[in-house]
Amino acid sequence: MGTTIDGKAIEQRARSAAVRAWIRYAVVAAVLVVLLALVAYFTRGAFLDPGNLINVLRQITYNAILAAGQTFVIITAGIDLSVGSLVSLCGVVMAMAANALPFHGVALVAAVLVVGALVGGFAGFVNALPVVRLGLPPFITTLAMMLMARGLAYKLSHGRPIPVNSDAFNTIGIGFTLQGLGHLFKLPGIPVAVLWMAVVLIVSGVVLARTRFGRYVYAIGGNIEAARLAGIPNRRVITAVYVISGICAAIASLLLMARFQSGSPQTGFGFELTVIAAVVVGGTSLFGGSGTIAGTFVGALLIGVLNNVMNLANVESYTQDIALGAVILLALILDQVRKRIWS
Amino acid sequence: MPEPVAAPLLEMRGISKSFPGVRALDGVSFEIRAGEVHALVGENGAGKSTLMKILAGAQPADAGEIVIDGKAVQIAGPRDAERYGIAMIYQEFNLVPQLDVAANVMLGREPVRAGGWLDGGAARAVAAAAVKQLGLELPLTRPVGRLAVAQQQMVEIAKALVRKARVLVMDEPTAALTDREIDHLFETIRVLRERGVGIVYISHRLEELPRIADRITVLRDGRVVGGGRVAELPQHEMIRLMVGREMDQYYPSLPPLDPTAPVVLSVRDLRSGNAVRGVSFEAHAGEILGMAGLVGAGRTEIVRAIAAADVPSGGEVLIDGKPLHARGPRDTIAAGIALVTEDRKGQGLVLDMSIRENVSLPHLELFSRRFGFVDRVGERRATRGLVQELRIRTPSIEQRARNLSGGNQQKVVLAKWLTERARLFLFDEPTRGIDVGAKSEIYELMVELSKQGAAVVMVSSELPEVLGMSHRIVVVRDGTIAGVLTREEATRERVMSLATTAHGAA
Numbered sequence: 001m002g003t004t005i006d007g008k009a010i011e012q013r014a015r016s017a018a019v020r021a022w023i024r025y026a027v028v029a030a031v032l033v034v035l036l037a038l039v040a041y042f043t044r045g046a047f048l049d050p051g052n053l054i055n056v057l058r059q060i061t062y063n064a065i066l067a068a069g070q071t072f073v074i075i076t077a078g079i080d081l082s083v084g085s086l087v088s089l090c091g092v093v094m095a096m097a098a099n100a101l102p103f104h105g106v107a108l109v110a111a112v113l114v115v116g117a118l119v120g121g122f123a124g125f126v127n128a129l130p131v132v133r134l135g136l137p138p139f140i141t142t143l144a145m146m147l148m149a150r151g152l153a154y155k156l157s158h159g160r161p162i163p164v165n166s167d168a169f170n171t172i173g174i175g176f177t178l179q180g181l182g183h184l185f186k187l188p189g190i191p192v193a194v195l196w197m198a199v200v201l202i203v204s205g206v207v208l209a210r211t212r213f214g215r216y217v218y219a220i221g222g223n224i225e226a227a228r229l230a231g232i233p234n235r236r237v238i239t240a241v242y243v244i245s246g247i248c249a250a251i252a253s254l255l256l257m258a259r260f261q262s263g264s265p266q267t268g269f270g271f272e273l274t275v276i277a278a279v280v281v282g283g284t285s286l287f288g289g290s291g292t293i294a295g296t297f298v299g300a301l302l303i304g305v306l307n308n309v310m311n312l313a314n315v316e317s318y319t320q321d322i323a324l325g326a327v328i329l330l331a332l333i334l335d336q337v338r339k340r341i342w343s
Numbered sequence: 344m345p346e347p348v349a350a351p352l353l354e355m356r357g358i359s360k361s362f363p364g365v366r367a368l369d370g371v372s373f374e375i376r377a378g379e380v381h382a383l384v385g386e387n388g389a390g391k392s393t394l395m396k397i398l399a400g401a402q403p404a405d406a407g408e409i410v411i412d413g414k415a416v417q418i419a420g421p422r423d424a425e426r427y428g429i430a431m432i433y434q435e436f437n438l439v440p441q442l443d444v445a446a447n448v449m450l451g452r453e454p455v456r457a458g459g460w461l462d463g464g465a466a467r468a469v470a471a472a473a474v475k476q477l478g479l480e481l482p483l484t485r486p487v488g489r490l491a492v493a494q495q496q497m498v499e500i501a502k503a504l505v506r507k508a509r510v511l512v513m514d515e516p517t518a519a520l521t522d523r524e525i526d527h528l529f530e531t532i533r534v535l536r537e538r539g540v541g542i543v544y545i546s547h548r549l550e551e552l553p554r555i556a557d558r559i560t561v562l563r564d565g566r567v568v569g570g571g572r573v574a575e576l577p578q579h580e581m582i583r584l585m586v587g588r589e590m591d592q593y594y595p596s597l598p599p600l601d602p603t604a605p606v607v608l609s610v611r612d613l614r615s616g617n618a619v620r621g622v623s624f625e626a627h628a629g630e631i632l633g634m635a636g637l638v639g640a641g642r643t644e645i646v647r648a649i650a651a652a653d654v655p656s657g658g659e660v661l662i663d664g665k666p667l668h669a670r671g672p673r674d675t676i677a678a679g680i681a682l683v684t685e686d687r688k689g690q691g692l693v694l695d696m697s698i699r700e701n702v703s704l705p706h707l708e709l710f711s712r713r714f715g716f717v718d719r720v721g722e723r724r725a726t727r728g729l730v731q732e733l734r735i736r737t738p739s740i741e742q743r744a745r746n747l748s749g750g751n752q753q754k755v756v757l758a759k760w761l762t763e764r765a766r767l768f769l770f771d772e773p774t775r776g777i778d779v780g781a782k783s784e785i786y787e788l789m790v791e792l793s794k795q796g797a798a799v800v801m802v803s804s805e806l807p808e809v810l811g812m813s814h815r816i817v818v819v820r821d822g823t824i825a826g827v828l829t830r831e832e833a834t835r836e837r838v839m840s841l842a843t844t845a846h847g848a849a
């Protein structure tokens with residue numbers, strides 16, 4: 001009847017809800033396994049090669065890190081179109097800093113990251129300012145930032161990639177870690193960049209799901225007026241999510257710079273689209289109020305796997321674009337259907 | 344009035360519907376005859392809205408059938424409902440605020456000229472005819488968003504008329520109307536009834552039923568527990584059926600006001616926008632201060648200004664004698680002010696969050712551990728306590744606010760402000776959409792809060808409630824205070840005359 005409210009009944013229902021959630025995960029996992037089997041068959045096993053799997057993870061690193069930041073923004077019902085340009089701007093500035101700063105080794109990496117985070121974070125702050133003060137739509141402010149940051153990156157670098165002279169970045173660029181784990185799979189280890197991605201994802205996931213700040217992010221996206229009347233510092237929280245997105249751009253940019261030993265004004269072009277696609281495919285609503293980092297990771301993974309499989313199967317790159325677009329659409333349709341059925 | 348027993352226009356038979364953890368409807372049968380007003384009453388969460396959503400095709404039933412003119416029909420969606428002449432007016436209207444009245448009335452059936460061009464003249468003519476048939480006056484070319492709530496409702500009714508509705512369902516239509524607007528609505532309903540429309544009328548205002556309804560059906564826990572002709576069902580019997588027990592006393596007895604009690608709130612020459620124009624009054628510890636006035640007099644704006652939901656443009660607010668310089672709700676919450684807003688969906692709740700997350704939202708610091716982590720165990724414990732205290736009807740505290748019945752949503756809004764007891768509670772229409780049993784529980788809660796030393800300010804458009812629940816009554820008119828009455832002085836007539844007497848040209 002659902003009328004009596006005794007503690008036990010509530011516990012039981014909460015538990016059965018948890019059971020349902022696990023069944024849902026199990027179904028998703030089963031579907032994934034079947035898909036993987038199909039993929040393995042079509043790529044004649046090349047896909048399931050541990051080396052290739054690691055490769056997929058390495059390829060999605062940048063997208064996943066950017067998408068983690070973007071998830072915060074989109075949950076508040078915002079959008080950040082500037083991330084691709086911020087990757088290039090941060091890359092150029094960090095490359096210049098790497099060549100100019102009087103540090104070596106890990107200290108240099110740390111200092112360069114701080115510089116990048118300041119640039120990305122400040123850009124995020126500028127993105128948010130007109131949004132929280134004047135109520136401008138973030139679509140517009142971040143679009144403006146997208147142009148400005150790209151232009152600035154070209155100006156600073158005179159349009160050419162800036163080579164990084166120090167070899168301090170080799171480890172995070174191309175290095176491996178956890179050799180023991182790697183040897184199990186006859187690999188040199190886990191790429192350091194992948195480890196960075198894991199850390200970013202875990203930290204953002206925990207912040208979103210478990211902290212007060214995370215709760216505020218959801219509340220603002222769900223009902224901004226109710227949030228304000230509940231005393232939530234809306235302006236500060238909204239500013240923070242754009243700053244977080246900017247810092248994520250700096251981290252992704254650092255990894256890219258380390259990998260290519262240079263900061264180029266051309267990197268990151270068009271990234272914002274795949275980033276937003278990963279977030280949305282991962283189940284975050286563009287209307288705000290719902291979404292998870294785990295979902296975003298799955299979204300990034302799905303896109304990464306798709307690209308990888310199509311590469312292995314030698315699909316032409318134009319065809320790849322068509323397929324990718326179709327899969328994004330399909331994923332969203334399936335998600336809607338699932339929601340209808342489950343509610 | 345003796346009338347022949349007409350064959351029912353529409354019958355719902357054995358309707359059942361479950362949601363996860365809730366049996367919302369359990370074999371409900373309900374019929375509507377042509378030209379009658381059939382009231383549907385019951386506690387919050389009894390299943391009234393769910394039953395009507397099934398009729399309107401907004402939700403599928405698990406079991407049961409719907410019979411129209413003696414034939415079983417399938418209503419799979421809103422289009423089917425429209426085809427069978429069923430129209431529903433929800434509490435949140437389905438209007439397009441930017442479009443004008445005529446365009447809204449004609450929405451979806453716009454007359455077109457050859458080539459597909461909209462024929463605005465014809466649209467206005469048809470809309471005007473519908474409005475006239477209802478005996479209404481509506482500005483046909485004004486955007487609906489700029490009309491008062493009561494007028495928007497009339498637009499909805501005109502819309503139903505144009506669609507040739509044979510059954511019109513109204514879910515709590517009087518909740519946001521003034522007395523005069525209610526009179527007007529009732530006249531319109533009578534016009535429709537004379538035209539042979541069957542009307543389903545859902546309301547928690549039982550006292551208005553004898554004026555408007557012919558028959559009543561009472562739901563409790565998803566079942567029909569009684570009903571009959573309204574003339575043969577006295578109000579206390581209706582209440583007994585609804586809540587399942589005798590309810591003798593409606594308003595709790597107010598403890599006498601301690602004349603030496605300190606002043607908690609003093610407002611001096613408060614101004615805010617155009618709506619609040621120099622308001623001064625005080626509220627003492629342990630006092631329940633009623634705020635009466637017509638809709639639009641500025642009562643909501645006064646409490647919003649006190650809570651800095653709108654930052655005042657002038658004047659002063661003092662809490663416990665200390666001036667408040669609030670820049671927003673964050674500051675006033677810290678100063679111990681709780682504002683329970685009137686619009687629960689727009690301002691009170693995050694609909695996609697659970698009850699737990701909604702309840703803890705204003706006081707999340709209380710449930711915080713190191714590094715800003717949320718203490719979910721404490722959160723659950725506190726929420727469970729409040730759900731029990733307010734008897735919120737839900738299968739779990741993890742239920743999304745969206746899935747609660749209207750009255751239970753209102754209770755969640757109240758619960759939000761009870762985790763930490765404030766110094767000053769500002770209640771704006773706290774019992775709107777709440778059933779009789781829950782109403783008196785909320786009254787008791789207010790008395791309890793005042794006994795604990797808080798000051799309570801209650802804005803209400805229900806005069807009996809203001810008269811029954813206030814130590815003193817502040818009457819607001821045109822953004823100023825028209826007078827203050829003590830409990831002894833206050834009568835319906837005195838309050839109304841203060842609220843309406845025009846000073847100068849209107």
Ligand SMILES: Nc1ncnc2c1ncn2[C@@H]1O[C@H](COP(=O)(O)OP(=O)(O)OP(=O)(O)O)[C@@H](O)[C@H]1O
Pocket residue numbers: 002362363365366367385386387388389390391392393394736737745746747748749750751776778
């Ligand atoms: N979409 C939904 N998901 C889950 N439960 C629901 C949903 N809609 C309604 N319910 C539950 O079904 C029951 C009946 O709700 P309903 O809205 O019909 O009540 P009501 O009689 O209209 O109450 P009120 O007077 O408060 O508006 C409630 O317990 C409610 O929580």
Ligand SMILES: [Mg+2]
Pocket residue numbers: 391392393514748749750
């Ligand atoms: Mg209802």
